[in-house]
Amino acid sequence: xxxxxxxxxxxxxxxxxxxxxxxxxxxxxxxxxxxxxxxxxxxxxxxxxxxxxxxxxxxxxxxxxxxxxxxxxxxxxxxxxxxxxxxxxxxxxxxxxxxxxxxxxxxxxxxxxxxxxxxxxxxxxxxxxxxxxxxxxxxxxxxxxxxxxxxxxxxxxxxxxxxxxxxxxxxxxxxxxxxxxxxxxxxxxxxxxxxxxxxxxxxxxxx
Numbered sequence: 038x039x040x041x042x043x044x045x046x047x048x049x050x051x052x053x054x055x056x057x058x059x060x061x062x063x064x065x066x067x068x069x070x071x072x073x074x075x076x077x078x079x080x081x082x083x084x085x086x087x088x089x090x091x092x093x094x095x096x097x098x099x100x101x102x103x104x105x106x107x108x109x110x111x112x113x114x115x116x117x118x119x120x121x122x123x124x125x126x127x128x129x130x131x132x133x134x135x136x137x138x139x140x141x142x143x144x145x146x147x148x149x150x151x152x153x154x155x156x157x158x159x160x161x162x163x164x165x166x167x168x169x170x171x172x173x174x175x176x177x178x179x180x181x182x183x184x185x186x187x188x189x190x191x192x193x194x195x196x197x198x199x200x201x202x203x204x205x206x207x208x209x210x211x212x213x214x215x216x217x218x219x220x221x222x223x224x225x226x227x228x229x230x231x232x233x234x235x236x237x238x239x240x241x242x243x244x
Contacts, residue, residue, distance in 0.1 A: 039073035039181045040227055048186065048228035055221060058203055058243060059229075062236055069235035076182040077150050078143050079109045084178065085135045085169050086128070098127035112140035135169030142167060157185055180227050189226035191216045199233025205243035 040048070046068050053060035074080045086102070087095035099110075105126055106114045115123075115136060123133050142148035148167065153160040157179060164175035173192055180188040190196055191212045200218060201209045210218065222229050 038076065039071060039184045040186060040231070041073075041184075042068075042071040044184070044186070045069065045071055045228050045231060048225040049232055052222055052225050052229060052232075056204075058205070059232070061243065062203055062232070062241055066236055066239045066241050069231050072181045072231060073184075074178075074182040078112055078139065080182050081139055081150070081164075081167065081170065081178060082110055082115075082136060084174050085132055085139065088132070088135075088169065094127075101126035102128070112143040115140045116144065132169070135167070138168035139170070153179075153183070157188060160185075180230065184227075186227045187224045188230065189216070189219050190230055191219070193230075195237045196230055196233045199235075199237040202236055202241055202243060203233065 049059060049063060049068060053063060083095070083099060086098050090098075102110045102115075102123075105118070105122065120130070120133065123136070124130075128136060139148070143150065148163060153163055160179055160183075161172060161175045164170055164178060165172060170178075173190055176188050176190040179185045180190070194209075197209050197212065197215055200206070200215045204218070219226050219229060
């Protein structure tokens, strides 16, 4: 499970001691809500289903898949389906390839979602074996589903923009720059990422 609301608050309070601008932003915007997803295959499959479509469209496809495959869309049942069956649920040829890649890796045990390496980079390497799961998707899974506290999705534009606003920088910092900036925020970079999304959504501007 993801970082709890209490864990998020404690981490952000610690960050406020390291960087006073966190304290200023917390006063202005409050604490963010916890972002929690169920760990496991279904969450990754939902990630694939939801790529480049609206939330409503993704929900429609998921509901059709569950009607066909049962709750959770079990990996072995997905593999058994032919192209037309999955297409009728709304999965494009490309997404079917991604979904089959995930299901096959889970069924064969090559992707041990219940026992991913404790090292974050090693876990990301495992997850990105799945076609259609890039580094960002892997990081989001580890942060929201496994609650890994030091995940830092530095390639996310909203995180970059949020850091820029938090620190009152003249322009949005690059991925390289926010990796360097956030080194001193270890081991709470996951909470920092969630907070940057929060202040970005709140349109926070440091004074």
